[in-house]
Amino acid sequence: MKRTLAIETLGNISETIKVQGWVHSRRDHGGLIFIDLRDHTGIIQLTIGDGSEGFGTAEELRDEYVIEATGKITERSEDLKNPKIRTGSVELLVESLIILNKSEALPIQVNSTQYINEDNRLRYRYLDLRRPKMQDTLKKRAEYYTYIRKYMESNDFTEVATPILANSSPEGARDFLVPSRVHQGMFYALPQAPQQFKQLLMVGGVPRYYQIATCFRDEDPRADRLYGDFYQLDLEMSFVDNGEEVRSTMEPLIKNLVTEFGGKKLLSDSIPRITYADAMNKYGSDKPDLRFGMELTDLTDELRDCGFGVFTNAISQGGAVKAIKVSSQFSRSQIDEMTEKAKAEGAGGMPYMVIENGQATASIAKFFSPEDLNKIVTKLEANDGDTIIFGSDKLEKVNKVLGSLRSYLGDKLDLKDPDTVALAWIIDFPFYEFDEKLNKLDFGHNPFSMPKGGLEALESDDKLGIVADQYDMVANGYEICSGAVRNHNPEVMYRVFDVLGYDKEYVESKFGAMLSAFKFGAPPHAGCAFGLDRIFMVLTNEENIREVIAFPKNGSGVDVMMNSPSSADPKAVKELGIKSLK
RNA sequence: GGGCUCGUGGUGUAGAGGCCUAACAUGCCUCCCUGUCACGGAGGAGAUCGCCGGUUCGAAUCCGGUCGAGCCCGCCA
Numbered sequence: 001m002k003r004t005l006a007i008e009t010l011g012n013i014s015e016t017i018k019v020q021g022w023v024h025s026r027r028d029h030g031g032l033i034f035i036d037l038r039d040h041t042g043i044i045q046l047t048i049g050d051g052s053e054g055f056g057t058a059e060e061l062r063d064e065y066v067i068e069a070t071g072k073i074t075e076r077s078e079d080l081k082n083p084k085i086r087t088g089s090v091e092l093l094v095e096s097l098i099i100l101n102k103s104e105a106l107p108i109q110v111n112s113t114q115y116i117n118e119d120n121r122l123r124y125r126y127l128d129l130r131r132p133k134m135q136d137t138l139k140k141r142a143e144y145y146t147y148i149r150k151y152m153e154s155n156d157f158t159e160v161a162t163p164i165l166a167n168s169s170p171e172g173a174r175d176f177l178v179p180s181r182v183h184q185g186m187f188y189a190l191p192q193a194p195q196q197f198k199q200l201l202m203v204g205g206v207p208r209y210y211q212i213a214t215c216f217r218d219e220d221p222r223a224d225r226l227y228g229d230f231y232q233l234d235l236e237m238s239f240v241d242n243g244e245e246v247r248s249t250m251e252p253l254i255k256n257l258v259t260e261f262g263g264k265k266l267l268s269d270s271i272p273r274i275t276y277a278d279a280m281n282k283y284g285s286d287k288p289d290l291r292f293g294m295e296l297t298d299l300t301d302e303l304r305d306c307g308f309g310v311f312t313n314a315i316s317q318g319g320a321v322k323a324i325k326v327s328s329q330f331s332r333s334q335i336d337e338m339t340e341k342a343k344a345e346g347a348g349g350m351p352y353m354v355i356e357n358g359q360a361t362a363s364i365a366k367f368f369s370p371e372d373l374n375k376i377v378t379k380l381e382a383n384d385g386d387t388i389i390f391g392s393d394k395l396e397k398v399n400k401v402l403g404s405l406r407s408y409l410g411d412k413l414d415l416k417d418p419d420t421v422a423l424a425w426i427i428d429f430p431f432y433e434f435d436e437k438l439n440k441l442d443f444g445h446n447p448f449s450m451p452k453g454g455l456e457a458l459e460s461d462d463k464l465g466i467v468a469d470q471y472d473m474v475a476n477g478y479e480i481c482s483g484a485v486r487n488h489n490p491e492v493m494y495r496v497f498d499v500l501g502y503d504k505e506y507v508e509s510k511f512g513a514m515l516s517a518f519k520f521g522a523p524p525h526a527g528c529a530f531g532l533d534r535i536f537m538v539l540t541n542e543e544n545i546r547e548v549i550a551f552p553k554n555g556s557g558v559d560v561m562m563n564s565p566s567s568a569d570p571k572a573v574k575e576l577g578i579k580s581l582k
Numbered sequence: 583g584g585g586c587u588c589g590u591g592g593u594g595u596a597g598a599g600g601c602c603u604a605a606c607a608u609g610c611c612u613c614c615c616u617g618u619c620a621c622g623g624a625g626g627a628g629a630u631c632g633c634c635g636g637u638u639c640g641a642a643u644c645c646g647g648u649c650g651a652g653c654c655c656g657c658c659a
Contacts, residue, residue, distance in 0.1 A: 025620080032616035045619065063609085082619055105610055107592060112620085114594060114608075119651060172659040192659085219658045344585070344655070446659040482659090544652095555652065 006041035007087045013075050019044065019092065020100070022130065023065045024111045026058075033058045036111075037069065037092075040135050045082070045091040046071070054097030064103035064110060064127075071095045118546070123560045125551055137540065137548060144536055145212060147261050148233055151253045157210040157235060162197035164190060164214070170510045171447055173217035176228075184577030190216035190229075193529060195448065196514055198236040199486055202525040203517040210235040212532065218557075223544050224478060224534055227553045236486075236527030243471045243485050246526050247273075247425055250481075254473065254530075258421045262539035267291060267422035275428040280396075284403020286429075289477030290422035292415035296322045296402050299390075302375040308367035310351065314392040321392040324402055325380045326409055329354060329387055334412075338389070341408055347401040351390040355382045364390070407477060416476065418541050424474050428452070431468040432499070441500055445470050449484030451496065458495050471528070480535045483528020490518045 003009050003017060011017045024038035031050040035058065036043050046069050048058040054069065061067065071094040082088035107123075108116050110130045121128040128134055152159070168175045168189035175189040191197075193215045201209045213234040221227035237246060251271055258264050267290060279286050282295045300320045303311050311321045330338070335352070342350040353365040353376075360373045368376070382388055389405060391398040410416050431451050433444040441463060449468040451457045457466050473481035487493050493515060497507045508515055536548045546552035553559050 027618050027621050028615085029618065029621075030615035032618080034618050034621080036619070043619095047617080049616065076617095080617060080619095084619075088619085105592070109593065109609065112593085112608080116593065117589095117651080120593075169659085173657080195659090217658065220656085222658085223653065225658070340586085341654095346655090443659060448659085556650090 004041040005037065005039045005044045005087065007090075009041075010044070010087065010090070011073055013073055013090070016070065016072050016095070017092070018068060018070045020068045021066070022110075023061050023063055023067060025063065026061050028059070033061075035061060035067075035069075035094075037067070038111075038130075038132075040139070042087060042132075043085050044087040045085075046094050046097075047091050048094040048097065052094060054094045057097040057099060058094070060099070062103060062105075064106060064130075065099055066101040066103075068098045068100055069094045069096070119554065119560060122546075122552070122554055125561050129550065138550060140540070141536060141548065144257075144261065144532075144539075147257065148212070148253065148532075151256075152210045152233075152235070155208070155249065157208040158206055159211055160201055160206060160209050161211065162191070162194040162201075162213065166191040166194075166197070169196070171443065173219050176216045176218050179576040179578060181576050192217050193232060194234055195446075196511070198234060198527065199448070199488075199514060199525065200517055202236055202238040202486075202488075203520070203522045206238070208235070208237050209527075213529075221553075221555055221557075224537065226533060226545055226549070227555070227557045231532040233530040233532055234527075235529070236525055238523040238525040240526040241485060241524040243427065243469055243483065243526060246483055246485075246528055247471065247473075250528065250530075254423060254475075254480075254535075257535065257539065258423070258475075262421070264539070265420045267420050271423045271425060273425045273427050276426055276430065277428070279426050280399050280403075284399040284401070284406060285477075286426055286472065287474040287477055287479045288403075288424070289407060289410055289416060290424055290474075291417055291420055291476060292410050294324050294326060294406050294409065294415075296324055296399065296406070297380050298322050299376060299379060302379060303372065306368055306372045308364060310348075310364075311390075311392045314394075319393050320395040320398050321390060322398050322402055323376070323380060323388050323390045324406055324409075325382050326387045326389065326413070327383075327385065328409075328413055329385060338405060338408070342391070342401050342405060345401045345404045346397055347391060347393065350405075351392070353388050355384055355386045355388070357384060360388075410477075421475055421538060426472045426474055427470075428467045429470045429472075430464060431466040431496075432463050434464060443500070444468060445482075446484070447493075447496055448486050450487045450489075450492070454489070455492050455495060458492070458499060463499060469526075473528075473530070475535065475538050478534055478538055479531070480538070481528050481530040483526070485524075485526040488518055488522040488524055490515055493518070 003019060005019060005021060019037060021037045021039040024036040024043055027034040033048045033055070035046040035048070037046050048055050069092060071092045073090055074093050076089060076091055106127065108120050108127055110127055129138070165178060165188040168177065168187065169192060173192050175192065178188040178190065180186045180188060194211060194213050198209050211234045213232050214229050215232050216229050218228070235250070237249065240246060255266060258266055276286055279288055281298070282288070284296050298320060299322060300315055303321050304315050306312060315321060335350070339350040351364040352362065353360045354362040355377065360368070360377065365373065376382070376388065380388060389402070391402045393401070430444040431449070432441050435442040445468060449470045452467045452469050460466055469485035471483055472479050487496065493511070494504055494507055533545050533548055537545050540548060542548055551559065551561070558564070
């Protein structure tokens, strides 16, 4: 076994050993120097007395010097043991000491848990990574990959690598383009996902494919979304024509990742299937956090003829009135903050009322008759001390605003148990959506999924009612997986685009390879892709996804350590046939 | 592209018109110290308060612009 600073590998008491690592801290008592030596496994105390051969060297040491020490492992006397570190019952009595490399004064401290702003951490990521927490993250992430691979292999999935230099895809996120030198004026694109390749693998006779795939998207990041490249567990299964088979194949892995690997509780052992429509109506989100209730209640019918113009107007214009009940009361400033939140989501304001002594008071209560108030209180089962928050507008807007407030209040009221993971499958996404901005029909998710009901369903007059055989998995309010039963039938493919007004030529120009492949005996197939960074983030209770990878870009896509992106050698640019640079 | 918040010694913060010749913690440098483990003690260096402009007798503090960061909206099939 390689000698590390883990207690198990240090050797026996009074054995003479050699250890290497970084100077975590140094305590100089004049004639006696203590050094905390650190490596990826932990810390051991080195003790050097005046008179020992290494003493002179020990006096020169500074934080983060890299050293090698030789000495005798010695048990500490009872009163000197330090229970805070794993090796605290022993220390190394140093006989000789070598400096392997020095360190300048540090821009960020390694031996501290003090908050450091992220810009500095990323600029000196190699120092940041030395910190025990980041060491643990990297180690745990490697175990996570192993755990996943083991499951996939034991379920007969074959790992296949797909190209990084791929093709631009017309739907979806913005591509990273790579200019071709050999074919000037032409571009590769880094894959947003191996979507088309994995479907071609199905046509290619691979029964079950998986890959821990790097995916590239040039879109603005978020706390739960990396800029540039990120990782997916991408998989696909042939001769599968229903999503349930994919879901039940992958469920055990995710559940075990939560419990066995992550050491957390599942909210429920059986994972609910919730339709997109139900999720939107009950939680105002297609990625609801199910760890708490506070569901949206529809009051449209009850309040159609109420005395409050804001509500009746919304309803008469085809909109809805909904409410959430919160078992809590709020200060003026809290209400203001929530109102700001609602406005940020597009609401005009945040009407609310408070139930006190069996009476509704505050904000908009005065606009309602006792009968209307009674309907509200009854439907929401509201009690003294509850606050009822309303939304009225188009249904989609109401869902969005109240869904956002629900999540916000879940945080504020501490309803999100960090030790519990609530999983759910969201199913039956709408195939088409109405794009308000372009004032036309567009794909809801992706054009590769099979419409439920196939060709026949596409003929429906209610295009917005067509459901895709498409499913997401959500965990604690995060979307962690997206998948679908794929459309492997060229006729259906043409028709899917035809509904949006795209002709055959368009489809062939964009998806030529897939379409022609599908003409040569494509098996039905289905699959999905899990966001590995995001799942790991949930499992480790991190709120920022940049905490779970070694070298993330910052919010504007810059690697502040490596200084990328950067300008290129003009010669290389010229060779690519690119003429104009700013 | 838009909104909100932030920018003060190496690091993390305080200061919110004059008390600032800018404070505290930590780090750094010098010296003392043989049982510390966030060692302790004495001394010292280090910031024109992101940048530009304005208001004012006076600006780290107020205003405008600009640059950078974080979060959110848009975007992310």
